[in-house]
Amino acid sequence: MRALRIAGISLGLVLGLGACMPDIAAIGGGGKGRSVSLGTPAAAGGLDQRTVMAAGLERSYHIYVPKSVAAAGGSAPAIVTFHGGGGNALEFAKRIDIRRVADARGMIVLAPQGVGRGDKGFWNAGSISPVGMAERNNVDDLAFIQAMLRDAASVAPIDPSRVYAAGLSKGGMLAYHAACNLPGTFTAIAAVASTLSAADCPNPQGVSLLHIHGTDDKNVPFSGGSGEMSAKGANWPPASLGIERFSAANQCAPQAQVMRPAQDTTCQVTSCAGGEKVELCLVEGGGHAWPGIEPAPWQQKYGVYVSPYFKATDFVVDFLLSSN
Incomplete structure (x- = not known):
């Protein structure tokens, strides 16, 4: 086994390693977009808000199709x-500037909204310790993902063999949950400041994984447990759990290639039997954040380090697109 130690954390990519239901409203996203009906083709270069029914709830998502995709014809990858x-x-x-990267890479973007009140949404990632209204009320976000992808495929030229997912924090947990329980849906996923929070991961075979984490994350600590800024009741599994599950399922090599994509970030990547990859990137001193973007007000207030050097959005998309 090859391991690298950074800031006291061992980086090793190893094998084997409620109450009553409240009024849960579908969220429109809190932003502007062309609201369209089912079957209406997605506007090239525009941002459409669409709704689908999933497990008895009306859910919403936004879809962005770059003009270059529409002009080129044929199918395109989707994130x-x-x-x-x-x-x-x-x-x-x-905030993560995904439309810029999508334009440059010819990639369709699907931005789903969690359930909640107002413009704030929550996900059900099947967590061992439920956090947020979606998990407390057992909202079926896996059904939502499937309904969204079916609808999106009916209005945009999505290549089903090149569908990827990327999520931050609880969104990364949902990406893990979907990859584990919806085989054949995602070719690769990226989880940032997150962990595999569910009790089990039955079938991640065939899915490549990129996991990005700050060594000083106080919301979802890399080593697991509850951090100084964790949500009430949270007791997160260690981030190594997801890496181990995906490595074992994909029969990844015990040796890892070490890279330094930025001055404060070190990554290890292993190749797997079926061509998959499992990669772990640690941001030294990094907090609960998506690296490479402007710190949010709360991050500035609490002194959360958001790397200005590691451009996570470009790195994530390049990893996903190389995972075919």
């Missing part, structure tokens, strides 16, 4: 971006 708990689909997509 699903899961915002964090209490977050907003459009705000998250804007």
